Amino acid sequence: MVKNEKIAGFIGKKTLRLASLLVLVCFASFMLIQYSPIDPVRAYIGEMPVTPEHKAQLEEYWGVNTPPQEKFLNWAGDIIKGDFGTSLIYRMPVINVIKERFTASLVLMGISWLFAGFLGFVLGIVAGAKQGTWVDKAIKIYCYALAAAPTFWLALVFLMIFSVYLGWFPIGLSVPIGVTADNVTFFDWVQRLILPALTLSLLDVAKIAMFTREKLIEVLSSDYVLFAKARGEKGMDVVLRHGIRNVALPAITLQFLGFSELFGGTVLVEQVFSYPGIGQAAVAAGLRSDVPLLLGIVIFSALFVFFGNLIADIIYEFVDPRIKQQEASI
């Protein structure tokens, strides 16, 4: 019974939180853009010369002179109905652009997220278990250097090495020139995904590896590991039996909490590799003042980050046996 109550309370709290967060994000970003010097009519017509009368007509049509509160209510009302407006750059509904772009990005982010998590965890375990040896030092230096490397620079370096110098991968573009998106073969697609995914994951590796290392060292210096050693367990056995079990959950949680940085990394990586994902759309929308698209992407990225945090919370509250025990003892 207690368990059900807890779950219901958790869901209620989170739903409330999501709703308030969305309202807030919508309102804040809308107001920010509303009071910015962007001229929506200019953004729409581009560099085309227009007569003042025509411009006034357009302003009338786009509702430039409606008061901000009314504008916000109109916009928010449409968003609740699922209508995010029309993108000025792509000339189609924002929701379709986001759907298409976000799917592409999710594939990229998902692959690198999994790879980074796995590689980082393994490196962290190795470094922690061999604390103080040259393996540990090498992994530490590697992580420090990676954490300090600018994402887009690493992407450029990879592009130079693998695409320009070695010629293994194509330079940019997710689809070969002259082929429509529907006719892309699976191989073409994978070939264009490898480098961005690799870049994105390598940067994430550092964080998770350092964290796992610290945690493992902490666990290995605990009393129960000392006891296990006294009982005669040795070497890798201790790490596998006591270390990994204690380190895995916090590491997974941390990995879910990193959705925000993952998104930021994607924006940069997509830009370098011209991968047609949400990040590239966000940059294009920002540079060319496509307000509906930009606001839509902000809302969806906030959702994305929220779900990452939500999963981390769920792991923390419901999966971690230590939390359960703590609650029982309180």
Added chain:
Amino acid sequence: MSTAVVTVNRGLFRGLNLRQKTLLIIGSTSLLLLAIVISSVFLEGESLQTDFGSKNLAPSLEHPFGTDWMGRDMFIRTLEGLGLSILVGGFASTISTVLTVILGLLSSAGRSADAFVSWLVDLFLSIPHLLLIILISIGMGGGATGVIIGVALTHWPSLTRVVRAEIKQLKTQEYIHISRNLGRSKWWIATKHILPHLVPQILLGTILMFPHAILHEASVTFLGFGLSPHEPAIGIILSESMRYLSAGYWWLAFFPGLSLLIVVLAFDIIGENLGKLMNPKNAHE
């Protein structure tokens, strides 16, 4: 663990103890950064000198980082870019720190104020950082000011979170209770009891904020927001170099990025070593 305490004291600076060594590391790294900033200030404008007689040269003794398609020396451009990055990073970290102190003290003022601060932190952390900077910089009208404001206004949440947790913990201390019972005002307690405890942490937080601010500034400029193309920012140098990648001019991107990495690393090293000095817990090591 007595065996762990015997620290290895080998290598070049054998005669110094760990404290002196740490100070030496901090000093030399700061000197490096200072040198970069000062030389970039003195080189102001130097990087715009074009020399079409020596364009697209690979790195050599005369041009250690090579030259670009207008014959500009990449070493000087990089140096200026780094100086700019450090200055922007410094400005952004300072603003963010001031915000952190204000919000931290505000959160100690009362329940509703604390709720407001934590709500604000959540709001800022709910949007991916890079996207938030882009949004703010557009909202502020874009350009260099937009980017600088965007970077400055978005780096406080994580430090504020730390400071807030620290304040919460401090407030449970007995001497604060006693002080309150003796009739001290909230403001007095906040400035006289809580703030002094937070100073080292805030100082360290500021230094560790630097690398983030620098990387974000470079990223946003790389994406094409903000600084004008003739400004020698690292982000701009790298985004320009993208056009020459397939031509095989690898030095255009490689060295500027590597220098940025070194600067970021230098700030990390300073921060970490300062943390070691200030934390009494591992003073015995």
